[in-house]
Amino acid sequence: MSNRLETYLEEISHFLSGRVEREEILSEIRSHILEKAAAEHGEADDAALDKVIAAYGQPRQVADKYLDDRPIIAPAYRRYLFRYTTLLFAFHALLTVFAVLFKKDFILFPFLFMPRLGVIEALMYLPTAFLADLGVVTLVLYFITQSGKNVRLPWPKLAVDLDEVKPPTKNFFLSRIGTAVGAVVMLAITDFALYLFARHHTIFFVNLDFANPRPLFTAAAGRRLSMIVIAMFAASTMTLLVKLFTRSRWVDAVSNVISLALIGLLLRQPFDNLFAVTVPEKLLPKIRFGLKFLLLFIAVIVTVDLVQNLVVLGRKKLAKSA
Amino acid sequence: MTDPDIGSMETEMNRGFLQILVLALLEKDMYGYSMVKHIEGLGYKVEENTLYPLLRRLEKNGWITGKWDLGEDRPRKFYAITADGRAMKAGLLEVWDNQNRILNEIKKENVHVQ
Numbered sequence: 469m470s471n472r473l474e475t476y477l478e479e480i481s482h483f484l485s486g487r488v489e490r491e492e493i494l495s496e497i498r499s500h501i502l503e504k505a506a507a508e509h510g511e512a513d514d515a516a517l518d519k520v521i522a523a524y525g526q527p528r529q530v531a532d533k534y535l536d537d538r539p540i541i542a543p544a545y546r547r548y549l550f551r552y553t554t555l556l557f558a559f560h561a562l563l564t565v566f567a568v569l570f571k572k573d574f575i576l577f578p579f580l581f582m583p584r585l586g587v588i589e590a591l592m593y594l595p596t597a598f599l600a601d602l603g604v605v606t607l608v609l610y611f612i613t614q615s616g617k618n619v620r621l622p623w624p625k626l627a628v629d630l631d632e633v634k635p636p637t638k639n640f641f642l643s644r645i646g647t648a649v650g651a652v653v654m655l656a657i658t659d660f661a662l663y664l665f666a667r668h669h670t671i672f673f674v675n676l677d678f679a680n681p682r683p684l685f686t687a688a689a690g691r692r693l694s695m696i697v698i699a700m701f702a703a704s705t706m707t708l709l710v711k712l713f714t715r716s717r718w719v720d721a722v723s724n725v726i727s728l729a730l731i732g733l734l735l736r737q738p739f740d741n742l743f744a745v746t747v748p749e750k751l752l753p754k755i756r757f758g759l760k761f762l763l764l765f766i767a768v769i770v771t772v773d774l775v776q777n778l779v780v781l782g783r784k785k786l787a788k789s790a
Numbered sequence: 791m792t793d794p795d796i797g798s799m800e801t802e803m804n805r806g807f808l809q810i811l812v813l814a815l816l817e818k819d820m821y822g823y824s825m826v827k828h829i830e831g832l833g834y835k836v837e838e839n840t841l842y843p844l845l846r847r848l849e850k851n852g853w854i855t856g857k858w859d860l861g862e863d864r865p866r867k868f869y870a871i872t873a874d875g876r877a878m879k880a881g882l883l884e885v886w887d888n889q890n891r892i893l894n895e896i897k898k899e900n901v902h903v904q
Binding site: 495504533 | 821822823837838839840842843846858864865866867
């Protein structure tokens with residue numbers, strides 16, 4: 469028996485894995501190829517088999533035609549993949565915020581285990597949680613699809629569905645003007661912040677007298693915090709500049725990730741000996757809680773925006789592959 | 791005006807046609823390669839890698855049966871139509887005749903319009 473033919477059948481067999489009648493299918497293809505080679509080329513030698521095999525098609529395409537058309541997730545349920553993932557992730561994100569703020573564990577065995585998290589751990593945890601949520605929803609929709617039953621999935625009528633977020637349809641030129649103005653403003657803010665930093669090693673002051681400024685934070689803390697905030701300004705400026713040339717959601721997604729990383733850095737800064745001005749002792753814990761809450765709130769908003777961007781990118785990819 | 795590319799539309803149309811064609815052909819026992827050649831002789835081309843999966847589906851539905859013949863120099867799987875297959879073929883041909891009639895009617899109407 470020709471090695472070429474057996475290799476070809478072996479490849480088809482690989483793509484047919486799981487089919488009970490695999491051997492039967494391969495026997496029939498083998499029979500056909502040998503028959504055709506002998507009938508049309510005189511004998512079933514290697515040269516003849518090569519031609520017949522080439523005409524029969526690529527192994528994966530051949531195997532595909534034997535496979536059922538039933539998709540992993542039925543088209544009717546595809547939109548629920550992102551709807552439910554978004555819902556589940558929102559719940560997950562909320563619990564994460566609680567776990568950080570109130571330093572609590574959340575256990576709902578076997579569905580949920582959220583240990584007490586630090587801020588950085590929480591920010592690292594969120595993308596993992598998103599993927600896990602996506603996996604769980606995919607699995608449920610897969611089982612519903614495979615059951616073949618007409619299951620009506622519930623979904624509340626919300627004003628805006630996250631999976632229906634569409635790219636802006638504004639006039640191309642007008643939207644560019646807005647972005648350009650934003651980029652110029654952000655560039656000016658970044659430059660001004662850099663100027664202040666170069667001159668005073670901080671950008672946080674308690675007065676507006678730049679000839680004789682009084683810094684808000686102690687020297688080391690002021691320098692660290694200023695550098696992070698300037699990095700945020702610079703990242704926003706870069707994003708706006710790049711968006712002058714492309715509307716790709718990837719730009720927004722990357723910008724979101726950078727923002728989250730910088731917010732994480734801000735949250736990690738030590739609070740003790742932060743202020744260069746006198747702050748009443750009683751107020752310090754409240755200020756600390758307020759700042760932490762504000763930064764976490766911003767982090768959640770950025771995360772939701774990141775999820776929106778990833779959802780739109782995911783849907784585009786699905787639409788392309790459909 | 792250039793000729794329209796009917797490739798993908800033709801593939802869609804062929805799906806139904808091939809089923810009727812195979813059911814009609816198998817009034818006489820045939821194996822895969824002989825069917826390909828026979829159809830080619832009638833001026834139509836069927837992809838080999840499309841025919842065999844179709845035969846498998848028809849067999850699974852009980853409209854044809856397949857039987858290996860190991861007597862010749864190489865094994866061949868012969869197919870034949872079943873009673874259920876004949877009933878299915880009659881139904882499909884009726885649908886096809888009706889569709890043809892409708893299209894011909896419309897073609898006639900269009901001639902009058904022009």
